[in-house]
Amino acid sequence: MRMEEYVAARGDTYRSIARAARVGIRELAEANPQRPADEPLRPGELLYVPAGTAHRRMYVVQPGDSLTAIAEWIGCADRRLRELNPLLPAGDEPAPGTRIALPAPTSGRIVVPSSAYGPDRVAADLKRLVSAFPFVKTATIGSSVMGKPILAAGIGDGPFRWHLNASLHANEWITSLIAMRFLEDYGRACRRKTQIGGFDAAELYRRTTLWVVPMVNPDGVELVQEGLRPDHPLAARIGRWNRGSASFRNWKANARGVDLNDQFPAGWEEERCRRGVHSPAPRDYSGDAPLSEPEAAALAEFTEAQSFDAVIALHTQGEEIYWNYGGLEPPESKIWAHRLGLASGYRPIALTGSDAGFKDWFIAKYRRPGFTVEAGCGRNPLPLSAFEEMYDDCLRLLTEALDLSPG
Template structure:
């Protein structure tokens, strides 16, 4: 791979340099074996940066064009185009003849970012993914409180079994987009015999089996995105639990007001007392008993049936990786978290004072590596405009995770 020289300036980090060069943090680290990757960069240091192999897609503005029209044509947002083109005049339309850098996007893209990427989108896109990539398997692991299917999709035929779940918390639904986009990109890379995240996709496919549950909490996601419909069977109760507010931006729970990530039998009683929430609420209510909710029970049973070797629960936000639980995690967990952090730019943390989460239960039950990944930064629900940057980090983290499997 062709390398370019880069002289560091004050404030540079591996992550900031990698993002500017459109490469992964891990690729940047591999290109600079002469220095420790976790050592702060000093201004004036000479680093070697892999050259971006992708040619930029350019559009020349035509008379009558508008940024909104170009964004609609591409299926992205105005803000995404402005972020790619910092030379654009603020608050004004680009003039005819001006060149725009466009996001690189396959014409046949299946999973498209949307401000309302909900349960119906997941169902439709899974069918389209299976049609495009027949080696992707799908199944239904259970149903939600309101009877919505909870889907799982599998890819790979290797002996090491990974699991990824997303949208356990309703207002973190953007994680479903990340999980679904990863399935698409991984499937396409396998079909075309390409690399993904710097790794050979066919090799990952041979070594691992990955099962993804892209939306654990479909009822809650629907509330966050669409609000409470008057004809909802639980409308009166949900409205009361939400204190009469028409906004469900802060809703994390399922349709019975139970926080699904406080539902697992690993210090459940301790977490219930710590939270101090004694009845259904938008968040933090642990329920009447562990696994009382159909969504959590379905995920636990699926995990037991599949006997996963390692798991990732994808949440937002904070750009952190939690890898431990009560000293029950295996010795390799800390090193794996370090590698995932290096790949993504996220910070590995040993978490204390938290129980009853899916990752906690998995570690306690199986003594195998389990991780909670808090993707992105900001306030939930994170905006769709943050998706591309979040996805790039998570793509690198997930491919690094698959590569952790034994050879």
């Protein structure tokens, strides 16, 4: 592969350089074996960056152009243009005649980011994915409190069984977009026999089976996105639990005010006491018993039936990877977490003082690798403007995870 030289500037990281060059952090680290990948860069260090093989979409700045106007035309944030063009003067507009790289087009996509990406959109997009990629399987694994189907999609034909779930917490619904976009990109790469995240998609398909539950908590997501409708069967109670507020931005729970990621039988009593929330609420109420909620029970039953070899629960925010639980995790968990961190730029963390999560239960029950990935940074719900950056990180992380599978 052809390499280009790059001189590190103040504030540069492997992650920012890789994103600007449109390569993976892992590829960048492999191109620079002369230095530790986890050591901070010093301004002036010379790095070798793999040159992309695809032609970038470019634009020549015209008189009167501004970065904001170009971003609005192309449909992205100003920040994204600066990431793609790290040599632009900070704070200044590009001069006429300057060539700048533009994001790749999203036309023809099935999964399109929207602030209304709720359970109906997930169901519709899954149908379209199956139509476009007939090798994608779907299943209904259960129903929510309000009777909405909890859907799953499978891709791959390999012996190692991975599982990914998203939107256990309602105001983290952007994780459903990430999961669905990954299904689309993986399916397209398999159909075209191309790479995804730097890996051969057909080879990942041959070695692994991946089952995705893109929206575990459809009732809660609907509350966050649409608010409480007057005709909602639980309107009076939900309104009371939300202290009369019309805003559900901080709502993490399901329609019965139960935090689904505090529902699993792994230190459930300890977590309930630690939280100190003893009645339905927007967050942190563990319920009356483990797996009392249909969404959590459905996810546990599906996991037991499929006997997954490893799992990832996708959450926001913090850009961290939690990989342990009470010393019950297998030895490879720490090694895998380091590789996932190198691929995504996220920090592997040995977490203490937390119980009753899906990852905790999986590790405790099966003694197999389980991870909670906290994508993105900021305050939940994270804005749609953060989606592309988050997705790029998660794409690298998820393809690295699939490559971890033995065989």
